[in-house]
Amino acid sequence: MMEKLKLYIHQLFGAELTLAPFDGGGLPYLLQGSYDFQLATLNNLQFILMFDRGKTALTPASIAKHSELVAGYAKLPAVYTATSLISYNRGRLLKRHVPFIVPDRQLYLPFLHAAFTEISSAAPKEFSGLGNTAQLLILGQLNRKFPEPLSIAMAQEFSGYSRISVIRAFDELEFFHLAQRSGASRRLSFLPSGKKLWQNALPLLKNPCRRVVGLEKLPEALSPCVAGVNALARRTLLAESKRREYAVHASEFNRLGYIPVVPKRFAPILLQLWLYSPKLITSDGVDSFSLYLTLKDELDERIQIALDELMNAVLW
Incomplete structure (x- = not known):
């Protein structure tokens, strides 16, 4: 099955999947008996493959629980892997957002923003995350x-x-x-x-910011939204940055033609160029969810604390 899986992954991603044994000795005996564990590496990303040994009939609910336990133990995403799985149960795993691979049939790896499904006997239909x-x-x-x-x-x-x-x-x-x-x-x-x-x-979901340019001043023709750390500071206890940061739709900036830019590390103004207009969602600034997506990968602990504060304030 491992060779079949490697071939399937190579056909879909054009990259080699490498496998190494993973020690699941600290997991419950039920899981050790139900699965073979492998540490997988694909495009420099690691995750755990849970190969179903087929010894017992596993329900989607139990697979979801097992996947959660393995992910917590390994501190890596856990992916259920089986030679076959009826479409109904694959659908139930999708509803539970459980990563899984059934070679030549279906693959769902949300942490890689990848999902493929079989379309009759033709090539699988690809979704590269959400458009x-x-x-x-x-x-x-x-x-x-x-x-x-x-x-x-x-x-x-x-x-x-x-x-x-x-x-x-x-x-x-x-x-x-x-x-x-x-x-x-x-x-x-x-x-x-x-x-x-x-x-x-x-x-x-992906960061809506395509790229950031440094500016000496904002072009008068632009009507941007406050973004970045300063937008976060206005809604939390985080201190504002001396450097101003804004966001606009990338096409709005590109329509201006030539605009002189400066190195970002020296620029008094940073302008985020977005995949969509932030004003489609709110007219008075970047919405909280998009703001979170632009800052969630920042390593600064103060920003992470402020992001938690931001999301805790959302009125669901």
Whole structure:
């Protein structure tokens, strides 16, 4: 099975999967008897593969619990792996957001922003995490920007994206069991909402900031939102930075043509160029969820404490 798995991963990612035995001696005996554990490395990222030995029938609920125990023990993502698994149970694992691999059938690795599923006998359909439109719809729901169920036309009006982009976003949200369509109109309703939606979607959400440029002054034609540390400081006890930081849609900045930039470490102003306009969600600054996504990987402990304060203040 391991060679079949390696071939499957190489076909999907174009990269080699390396495996090494993992000592699960500190795990409960039930898990040691049910699985073979391997430390997997793919594109310099490590995770634990839980190979189902097939000795006992495992329910999706028990697999989810076992995966949680192994991840806590190893301090790495744990991925259930089996030679076969009926589609119904694969769907239940997806609903529980449990990473799994069934070679040549389906793969769900949210920590790698990757999901593949078989389409009849053709090549698997690929979702590289959530696209920009799907992410924007999630943020719109979290910020209560539209009623549900959501029609394609309503989603277009909110996001500004094309009908094709919205339909693909609906497909992605359904695939990851974050929403579902119903009725003849095929309108979309988010399955969990509020805090649960945020928790389920977070591994698939990306930083909206494409890049940051340093400026001596803001161009008059721009109408940016306060962003970064200063936006966080205005909502928490964090001290403001002397350097100003703003965010705009990347296309808004690009339309200005040539704008002189300066090295970021010397710049008095930092301008974040986003995948979407921050003003689509709020008109008076960056919304809390997008702000969290731009700062969640910062190593400064003060910022992490302030982010916790920010999210604790959200009225779910």
